[in-house]
Amino acid sequence: MTRAAATQIYARLMAGTEGAVCDPFDQHAVASILSLAWGEAVAARDPLSARVGLGGDALGRLVAALFPGAPAALTSDPGPPPILGDDEVAVRDLLWMYASTGSPLQRDLSVMIARRCTRPNHLWQDLGLRDRGELSRLMERHFTGLKRRNSQDMKWKKFLYRMICRSEGFTLCSAPVCTDCDDFDACFGAEEGEAVLAHIRAGREISL
Template identity: 45%
Template sequence: MIIAAAHGSTPAPSLNAVGRGERAPDPAAFYDALRAAPAPAAAADPFTAHVLACILAVGLHEAALDGSSLGRAVGLDRDQLAQLLRDWLPAGLAQIDLAAEPSTAAFDDEEEQLLQLLQSHQADQSAPARWLTAMVVRRSMSDNHLWQDLGLIERAELTRLMDERFPHLAGRNVSNMKWKKFFYRSLCEMEGFTLCTAPSCRECADFDNCFGEETGESALARIRRDAPRAG
């Protein structure tokens, strides 16, 4: 699976597994390439296009590193990826090998629970809403702050995404809890039990773990900074 760089004669980063000592592909180049030829939908809703490109760029980077697929990294199947690219990011159609993508998107039990939670709070049933729900679920299984796992520039972009796509659920996060923590507290409440035994969040010794600042670099910036310099 290959996606070309957007500008000039920069070599196209390979999405094959990266060997030891080789430079990892730059997700920022993936992002630029995906945004190179915006479709009408992207022009009408640039924020959604930005979010989709961020998630795909991080997914492409991960797929290149471990030799897996973009669909597995972002929770979408082949047909969903094809429609997303066609409708929003058509520059990727000629460069991403959709035939290598999974025909179905498989979710484990934990992901299915989160999927049901988010699906029940979608603002609408449009294709972008369904894609973003699946993508947020899959990226929630990664290890960093959720905004970083989605490839976003800062946490405020995730807050905007939640407000626009899951407004009722987002409105319940009145104390600005970290989003992954908030998801799992919501899941626990659905099942009729509490996440922890503290009498209240303010009295919990682990308060910062749920409510502390979610600072740091974006995934795209961090990966570019940490990559060994060519030559």
């Protein structure tokens, strides 16, 4: 089995939403994260927790709440919560601090987004989303304060790490304002590219 399993898991998750009390967009976003993480875990022979950040009990509760008809294989052996690096802990704590309502879903999203931030692509790609607009919608919905603070629409990974460094008293760059910086495009340029799940469906893969 390869990462092509990701598209199959997404379809099965979205087919198992009947009876769940949840917004369809939230179901789509979480299904995208879980599906891509599952495909990576299968390909690397890792526990799912290593790719999604949630251990057994937490993952089981999330899946049961959003996808009552999900295949049992998804949570049968997800593995223990992974060991977290300092950067991942900082991103998770930042997201949770700005969670709009402090709901269980936002707690789980904080964990999953922080774990996916450790992947090498644009954050929307590493969450399995269709485009950057879906990530902006997710942030506006669940981390409204952060979305408002990112008023210049900085790339989300750059913005999250910038927020963390500022809180620790670090200076990321010497430019007085972003528009004077030679690396402006690195922080604000278009986040182009094809969705990772779309690559898999088409039989292509990007470097993960």
